[in-house]
Amino acid sequence: MDGHDSQDPKQSSTDMAAFVQNLLQQMQSRFQTMSDSIVMKIDEMGSRINELEQSINDLRAEMGVEGSPSPLAPSKQKPDEGQQEEGSA
Numbered sequence: 040m041d042g043h044d045s046q047d048p049k050q051s052s053t054d055m056a057a058f059v060q061n062l063l064q065q066m067q068s069r070f071q072t073m074s075d076s077i078v079m080k081i082d083e084m085g086s087r088i089n090e091l092e093q094s095i096n097d098l099r100a101e102m103g104v105e106g107s108p109s110p111l112a113p114s115k116q117k118p119d120e121g122q123q124e125e126g127s128a
């Protein structure tokens with residue numbers, strides 16, 4: 040090329056290794072940032088769910104149905120209760 044033919048393959052592979060190393064470090068940094076963000080959002084969602092559950096329990100306590108099942112369970116049990124009443128009648 041320009042008189043550096045004996046050093047070009049070594050220099051080229053060194054440059055390529057440095058480039059790849061730098062690229063891998065950037066990717067690792069970006070993945071770590073994304074991972075941290077995802078974990079933070081999951082923690083926030085967990086906190087919101089806990090707050091929502093507490094609000095539901097507070098409302099149920101205000102209504103005087105503290106021992107009733109969760110809000111989803113009654114809708115599933117109503118058809119069963121109707122069938123049990125018909126069968127026992």
